[in-house]
Amino acid sequence: MKAIALFSGGLDSMLAIKVIQEQGIDVIAMHFNIGFGGTSDRSEHLKKVAQEVGVNLVVEDVRKRYIDEVLFSPKYGYGSAFNPCIDCHGNMFKWAGEKMKEYGASFVISGEVLNERPMSQRKEAMQQVEKLSGLEGLVLRPLSARFMAVTIPEEKGWVDRSQLLDIEGRSRKRQYELIEKYGIEYFESPGGGCLLTDKFLATKMKDFIEYNAFGVQDIDVLKYGRHFRISPTAKLVVGRHQEDNARLEAIVNNNFETVHMPEGIIGPVSLLSKSATPEDRALAGRIILTYGKTAPDQNYTLSIGDSALQLQPFASKEDVRSMMLL
């Protein structure tokens, strides 16, 4: 008997796997990469946690599918930011369901805990998730199963319901007891995670889609830097620190060009929309210079695309703050 586990890499998904493995069921940990899981690459973390619970890890890149089918058209709306959690979970179950045959699995599990999160883990929401998934009866939440209706795996005796758990609510006490019980040493502390729940990212996303179509290549643009809306034709992203600069430098995006500080001047790496007009470029250049080690009353030569512009920074960062998305 085999099951596919939705595997976020978080503690609850690790524990759900352990509870099912204990019943002699082989579990495959399936991670769906929606592109918003964090600002850093999680592949090493995922490998480590999968190893910690002794499962094979499968990572599915669903970024395009997520944008096309979920992110901008959620049936059940958004949480407090840009997080379409009910649809997100529902689709992850659906996609896992599509993989069941390929992996010889008979049902899908997840680490969801009843009432742990306000949007997607209420009982009604969990039922909506199951309905969206098209896997009715085949979705098992081992950590809260005793509060839920009996599933097909329990009915058929593949899983013993009496060994499933009744964890509920936001307290992680029971989870910490299970960490001890299973001897888990490496795990992620709760609460980290999805950038779609970040209100600041939601502001940047709303601005982005007001003026442009959003695609996979734009995901990273949203994650780093200070964002400025300069005009309907131009968006500017200015690195805040070295890490941002390195991330922005590495972005390859047909709709943006990378702008560097003039030779010998320390300052941010920036991205500017290629659709920027000459006026937008001049304004963007002045903003960029304002965030570098520059003197306000001096002229600098800044290259943007194929133009070399003579520009002066603003007198202070306060002068540009009204254009910044906060």
Ligand code: SF4
């Ligand atoms: S927090 Fe993010 S990854 Fe988790 S269900 Fe919500 S949108 Fe999906």
